[in-house]
Amino acid sequence: MEKFISHTGSVLPLRRSNVDTDQIIPAEYLKRITRHGFEDALFQAWRKDPDFILNKPEYKDATILVTGPEFGTGSSREHAVWSLMDYGFKVVLSSRFADIFRGNSGKAGLVTAEVAQDVIEKLWALSEKDPNLQVTVDLDKREVQAGDLVAPFQIDDYVRWRLMEGLDDIGLTLRHESKITEFEKTRAAYKPVTL
Amino acid sequence: MGKTLAEKVWESHIVHQAEGEPDLLFIDLHLVHEVTSPQAFDGLRAAGRKVRRPDLTVLTEDHNVPTIDIDKPIADLVSRAQVDALRDNAKEFGLKIFSLGDIDQGIVHVVGPQLGLSQPGMTIVCGDSHTSTHGAFGALAFGIGTSEVEHVLATQTLPLKPFKTMAITVNGKLPEGSTAKDIILAVIAKISTGGGQGYVLEYRGEAIRALSMEGRMTICNMSIEAGARAGMIAPDETTFAYLKDRQHAPQGKDWDEAVAYWKTLKTDEDTKFDAEVIIDANTLSPFVTWGTNPGQGVSINDNVPDPTSFSNENERTAAQKALEYMDLKAGMKMRDIKVDTVFLGSCTNGRIEDLRAAAAILKGKKVASTVRMMVVPGSAKVAIQAEQEGLPAIFKAAGADWRSAGCSMCLGMNPDKLTPGERSASTSNRNFEGRQGPGGRTHLVSPLVAAATAITGHLSTPDEV
Numbered sequence: 001m002e003k004f005i006s007h008t009g010s011v012l013p014l015r016r017s018n019v020d021t022d023q024i025i026p027a028e029y030l031k032r033i034t035r036h037g038f039e040d041a042l043f044q045a046w047r048k049d050p051d052f053i054l055n056k057p058e059y060k061d062a063t064i065l066v067t068g069p070e071f072g073t074g075s076s077r078e079h080a081v082w083s084l085m086d087y088g089f090k091v092v093l094s095s096r097f098a099d100i101f102r103g104n105s106g107k108a109g110l111v112t113a114e115v116a117q118d119v120i121e122k123l124w125a126l127s128e129k130d131p132n133l134q135v136t137v138d139l140d141k142r143e144v145q146a147g148d149l150v151a152p153f154q155i156d157d158y159v160r161w162r163l164m165e166g167l168d169d170i171g172l173t174l175r176h177e178s179k180i181t182e183f184e185k186t187r188a189a190y191k192p193v194t195l
Numbered sequence: 196m197g198k199t200l201a202e203k204v205w206e207s208h209i210v211h212q213a214e215g216e217p218d219l220l221f222i223d224l225h226l227v228h229e230v231t232s233p234q235a236f237d238g239l240r241a242a243g244r245k246v247r248r249p250d251l252t253v254l255t256e257d258h259n260v261p262t263i264d265i266d267k268p269i270a271d272l273v274s275r276a277q278v279d280a281l282r283d284n285a286k287e288f289g290l291k292i293f294s295l296g297d298i299d300q301g302i303v304h305v306v307g308p309q310l311g312l313s314q315p316g317m318t319i320v321c322g323d324s325h326t327s328t329h330g331a332f333g334a335l336a337f338g339i340g341t342s343e344v345e346h347v348l349a350t351q352t353l354p355l356k357p358f359k360t361m362a363i364t365v366n367g368k369l370p371e372g373s374t375a376k377d378i379i380l381a382v383i384a385k386i387s388t389g390g391g392q393g394y395v396l397e398y399r400g401e402a403i404r405a406l407s408m409e410g411r412m413t414i415c416n417m418s419i420e421a422g423a424r425a426g427m428i429a430p431d432e433t434t435f436a437y438l439k440d441r442q443h444a445p446q447g448k449d450w451d452e453a454v455a456y457w458k459t460l461k462t463d464e465d466t467k468f469d470a471e472v473i474i475d476a477n478t479l480s481p482f483v484t485w486g487t488n489p490g491q492g493v494s495i496n497d498n499v500p501d502p503t504s505f506s507n508e509n510e511r512t513a514a515q516k517a518l519e520y521m522d523l524k525a526g527m528k529m530r531d532i533k534v535d536t537v538f539l540g541s542c543t544n545g546r547i548e549d550l551r552a553a554a555a556i557l558k559g560k561k562v563a564s565t566v567r568m569m570v571v572p573g574s575a576k577v578a579i580q581a582e583q584e585g586l587p588a589i590f591k592a593a594g595a596d597w598r599s600a601g602c603s604m605c606l607g608m609n610p611d612k613l614t615p616g617e618r619s620a621s622t623s624n625r626n627f628e629g630r631q632g633p634g635g636r637t638h639l640v641s642p643l644v645a646a647a648t649a650i651t652g653h654l655s656t657p658d659e660v
């Protein structure tokens with residue numbers, strides 16, 4: 001996992017609340033065999049509407065999704081996070097995330113930063129006026145900056161530390177690799193092996 | 196205070212422990228199948244990682260595979276792609292795989308035990324919720340998600356928060372005609388599908404001790420249906436006898452050492468569980484489900500319950516919806532429910548003992564003309580053993596369809612499916628809406644009830660045929 005200290009990019013203002021994981025990615029895509037290549041599945045149903053914001057060329061390079069409360073509710077599918085990341089999103093800003101989605105995001109390296117709803121509203125207004133608006137999400141300072149706007153955000157301490165260190169769960173566990181090796185030496189000889 | 200079996204196994208696998216962090220547990224055996232693993236392997240590739248312990252990993256093809264014409268390419272292209280991906284990953288990462296046509300191929304939870312890979316005191320995981328099956332050996336065995344599959348592949352460990360423990364004591368002796376399946380369906384009906392959430396269940400008591408390993412696996416298999424991630428049974432002479440001389444069981448001096456250790460794997464006398472449930476086996480009749488979750492079951496002698504009889508509002512609505520989906524009337528006799536299909540198989544009841552029990556009832560009898568019966572061995576080896584014992588001939592003579600190993604009609608992911616509105620008596624573990632095919636209606640039953648039902652065409656017990 002790449003280290004995440006700070007990211008600057010443009011915003012996709014998604015004026016919706018209660019975006020569940022079925023809307024992020026429909027079930028029909030779960031039979032796929034890769035972890036990547038889910039960008040075309042993101043918000044599949046909504047994308048059929050040519051006026052859906054994701055279809056607008058001026059927002060095509062957005063890397064920060066700014067959305068309403070209760071983002072990521074519903075099924076626990078890990079594919080929801082993958083599709084957002086595959087599409088190019090690095091950060092989701094919302095005033096409230098569903099627990100499982102937030103957990104899955106932390107595992108995969110997608111930053112979910114919780115800001116007050118009035119900040120969301122301001123970012124929506126600003127980025128609708130100027131699609132090229134550059135927003136910085138600074139994990140070190142726990143701050144969102146957009147022009148004059150500076151606002152704090154919330155993120156779990158442990159997850160923040162992990163993201164800043166660039167450690168996924170596997171990376172984190174591998175810090176104890178010598179302990180794993182030690183443990184392996186104590187594994188009883190009578191226990192089975194498959195090869 | 197003493198320790199529970201689950202705590203003993205847990206503690207003997209802690210690699211790293213620190214305040215405010217989950218425990219890091221070592222995993223003794225990682226079972227892998229085609230559905231939940233492709234993204235995990237993809238993740239390894241993307242990060243340039245290897246499988247840490249190929250020698251503790253084993254792959255099998257089960258969910259997607261057809262159960263006829265297995266020598267031909269899989270017709271469904273999406274299924275074929277998933278199976279091909281598993282084969283490619285096995286090759287790339289140097290892993291043992293049991294492919295279609297291999298003598299050791301079969302349902303992942305049948306394969307592990309039959310090879311002697313599932314042993315007491317081990318930690319066993321698989322990207323599949325019915326991994327709880329292997330707890331029958333006194334192992335701590337549970338299902339994991341795709342990210343965790345990748346984690347285990349890369350590190351052979353998992354960070355985990357401790358579980359609570361629940362004792363399920365089954366006293367007395369099962370009456371003739373009742374089986375392990377009826378015990379577990381009764382347990383789930385009693386504690387509900389959420390009752391085991393956050394717990395490891397430990398099944399104990401006289402009726403559990405009296406069960407064969409096959410029966411114990413049936414019980415542990417369905418722990419997940421009570422919401423528990425794992426179920427366990429302390430190993431004893433029955434366990435040791437089952438394991439002795441299996442391909443991967445310890446040999447010679449190792450065997451003696453292992454057995455000495457296995458004998459220590461039981462809950463200490465003075466231990467308190469976080470929760471306790473007691474069931475009386477003496478009065479247990481065959482259980483069957485009427486609804487759309489495994490907790491919605493009753494004795495086969497009862498009637499379809501009236502939704503208004505449930506005091507809890509949630510249960511009431513759930514029952515109402517279930518009866519609508521199942522197209523059943525409250526108050527009708529369970530025994531009057533007619534079925535179209537009987538499915539004998541799955542990781543719950545697709546073992547040799549299950550096939551033997553059903554064959555004994557079907558011998559010399561005919562499957563009702565209104566019923567199709569599918570008999571699907573849990574593994575290729577089960578199929579071979581059944582052939583040696585002449586079981587397929589009995590099934591075929593009765594008019595049942597004898598097939599090759601796989602998950603088959605347990606879930607609608609391969610060609611063996613119910614059609615909309617079709618009703619089955621099934622020895623599998625889930626009666627969810629559409630589980631056996633969109634619109635299909637499932638009654639969970641024991642192999643004995645399945646066989647008797649196939650003959651009469653309605654839910655029946657062996658004494659009727």
Ligand code: SF4
Nearest residue numbers: 325541542602605606
């Ligand atoms: S038989 Fe059914 S429950 Fe068992 S592993 Fe296969 S699909 Fe899952």
